[in-house]
Amino acid sequence: MATEFDREAAAAQLAHGFLGDSAREALAPLKSAMADSIFPFLEAWWDQGDIQPSSGDRKKVMQQIRAPDHQARAVGYEWIDEFFERISSAIKFNRRNFINIHPSPYLPALAASFAVSAQNPNNIVPEVSEATWQMERECVEWMAKHLTAMDPCRAWGNVVSCGTVGNMTALLVARDYTYHKLARPRTDEVGARGVIGRKPGIVLTSAGAHYSLKKSLWFLGIGHENLIRVPVAWDEALERDSARDDRFLRGIRDGEWPDLIHDSRQHERAKGELERFYQGEQRPFELQPLNSEVFKHLYSCFQFDVPLLAFVVNAGTTFTGTLEQMDSTAIRRLRAEDVHIHVDAAWGGFALVCPELRERVAALEKADSVVIDGHKLGFLAYPCAAVIFRDLDSRYQIEHDAPYLRHLAPTLEGSRPGSHVAGLWAALRGIGEDGYVRWIRQLLAVTRRVASALESSGDFQVLHRVDLNALAFAPIPHSGESRERVNNMCAKLKESIKKHGFLINLVDSVSGIQVQNEPGATKPNEKIVDLWALRLVITNPRVDPHDADVLVEALSSELKVVRAES
Numbered sequence: 001m002a003t004e005f006d007r008e009a010a011a012a013q014l015a016h017g018f019l020g021d022s023a024r025e026a027l028a029p030l031k032s033a034m035a036d037s038i039f040p041f042l043e044a045w046w047d048q049g050d051i052q053p054s055s056g057d058r059k060k061v062m063q064q065i066r067a068p069d070h071q072a073r074a075v076g077y078e079w080i081d082e083f084f085e086r087i088s089s090a091i092k093f094n095r096r097n098f099i100n101i102h103p104s105p106y107l108p109a110l111a112a113s114f115a116v117s118a119q120n121p122n123n124i125v126p127e128v129s130e131a132t133w134q135m136e137r138e139c140v141e142w143m144a145k146h147l148t149a150m151d152p153c154r155a156w157g158n159v160v161s162c163g164t165v166g167n168m169t170a171l172l173v174a175r176d177y178t179y180h181k182l183a184r185p186r187t188d189e190v191g192a193r194g195v196i197g198r199k200p201g202i203v204l205t206s207a208g209a210h211y212s213l214k215k216s217l218w219f220l221g222i223g224h225e226n227l228i229r230v231p232v233a234w235d236e237a238l239e240r241d242s243a244r245d246d247r248f249l250r251g252i253r254d255g256e257w258p259d260l261i262h263d264s265r266q267h268e269r270a271k272g273e274l275e276r277f278y279q280g281e282q283r284p285f286e287l288q289p290l291n292s293e294v295f296k297h298l299y300s301c302f303q304f305d306v307p308l309l310a311f312v313v314n315a316g317t318t319f320t321g322t323l324e325q326m327d328s329t330a331i332r333r334l335r336a337e338d339v340h341i342h343v344d345a346a347w348g349g350f351a352l353v354c355p356e357l358r359e360r361v362a363a364l365e366k367a368d369s370v371v372i373d374g375h376k377l378g379f380l381a382y383p384c385a386a387v388i389f390r391d392l393d394s395r396y397q398i399e400h401d402a403p404y405l406r407h408l409a410p411t412l413e414g415s416r417p418g419s420h421v422a423g424l425w426a427a428l429r430g431i432g433e434d435g436y437v438r439w440i441r442q443l444l445a446v447t448r449r450v451a452s453a454l455e456s457s458g459d460f461q462v463l464h465r466v467d468l469n470a471l472a473f474a475p476i477p478h479s480g481e482s483r484e485r486v487n488n489m490c491a492k493l494k495e496s497i498k499k500h501g502f503l504i505n506l507v508d509s510v511s512g513i514q515v516q517n518e519p520g521a522t523k524p525n526e527k528i529v530d531l532w533a534l535r536l537v538i539t540n541p542r543v544d545p546h547d548a549d550v551l552v553e554a555l556s557s558e559l560k561v562v563r564a565e566s
Contacts, residue, residue, distance in 0.1 A: 112426035132418030157388035163346030166371030174340035201307030208317030264292035316348025321468030
């Protein structure tokens with residue numbers, strides 16, 4: 001049964017809940033809620049307890065903000081205590097949280113985002129978002145210049161909600177360009193006719209790629225089974241398949257392909273990464289896409305008339321933060337064949353502000369498109385990412401018109417908040433190029449310190465070259481210990497290290513690499529298994545370098561316990 005309409009209560013709610021002709025009446029209770037409730041809660045929650053607050057920690061937080069002399073909540077804010085009680089269980093992205101890629105956000109950017117949220121512009125068109133529309137253009141130009149080394153006068157792009165939307169946008173452009181090119185001399189636009197009835201194409205990437213690429217191919221009608229993941233190490237699975245590949249190579253009769261693939265395979269085998277891993281050497285895997293595998297797929301596309309829509313390079317892979325190189329022999333060949341090169345730099349994009357890291361990727365300015373997340377190493381709150389294209393000519397592929405709007409932003413998204421643009425703009429101004437270089441180098445230095453401490457401990461093996469603020473490692477097997485047992489120890493260590501106040505990840509497949517279960521096995525059909533690892537990501541600029549030593553000492557101590565119990 002509906003309650004009787006209370007005009008007085010409705011008037012108070014309207015006055016306190018919405019901006020009218022005068023702002024003071026509505027902003028006064030908001031200001032009070034911020035000063036008297038929200039800021040005290042955040043302070044108590046952050047300072048009380050561990051990364052994952054216990055029920056006792058949560059009770060103490062609520063006791064602190066529910067002081068006896070606390071006044072009744074203002075109209076419209078009566079829900080705030082229940083709200084605090086619920087969000088008090090949230091995980092803290094503090095300096096000992098080594099499990100998450102995203103940071104505790106840069107607070108001045110939150111202020112900019114909040115102010116624009118109250119204005120509520122929609123960046124889909126400039127007429128209702130003139131200020132944040134211009135800020136968006138400036139942000140894209142800044143990232144093109146300082147992170148990708150693209151020509152900011154030719155590059156274009158948008159601030160989007162996440163790397164997934166950015167990857168979808170880039171691969172849509174790649175898809176439509178490729179099908180249009182293959183249809184010549186006919187005019188055949190995918191946007192008008194769709195993909196039904198077209199010859200299925202593929203997208204190549206590495207085994208370390210993010211799952212959003214699979215989602216992108218599903219969304220774009222390409223089909224996620226057409227995402228081909230190239231191995232990043234000559235592992236036991238490739239070794240077992242080598243006889244079949246030898247037969248494949250003998251069947252190739254045309255041109256340079258047999259020698260090109262054969263020579264690449266020989267080089268990759270000769271690197272001996274797998275042998276170095278078995279011998280317990282530190283950082284045995286480079287985790288770069290194998291040129292031989294890329295060439296095999298490229299040959300097959302040409303030979304069997306399969307459209308190759310794009311190759312995705314990963315500047316910061318999901319598992320290990322690896323920076324894949326843009327100037328490999330295979331990538332240079334793909335560029336020469338006019339294959340769209342997209343760089344998923346969602347993780348590592350802001351790290352490329354450091355010249356030494358941008359040089360490691362190399363030739364980034366030659367990529368056709370790049371995705372960068374602000375809510376990772378840009379130190380911003382969700383959501384914030386950007387997709388940037390090297391050439392203005394690709395804009396027409398995603399431009400749309402509306403009968404009641406002019407100058408629509410070329411983007412897959414419809415309504416687009418100006419708030420995350422404002423936060424990004426404020427961070428670029430407040431932190432700046434020098435600040436990003438300083439804080440990212442600090443994160444990298446602490447990550448390298450953890451890696452060195454792990455290596456010096458004699459208990460752990462860092463499994464790969466460390467490029468960014470992440471690393472994957474595993475216990476060094478004792479005599480007779482199988483890889484499955486080591487994998488099991490990784491799972492137990494992930495849980496036991498929590499009592500020391502640290503959070504780290506468990507990865508049950510390091511970039512798809514498969515290794516022998518029994519060390520030194522020589523039988524042809526010996527069991528091979530996935531390579532598991534413990535993984536840490538260091539993202540909070542306030543991290544204490546001393547924590548690197550504390551973490552490794554705790555891991556070594558816990559390993560003794562886990563090993564004894566296994």
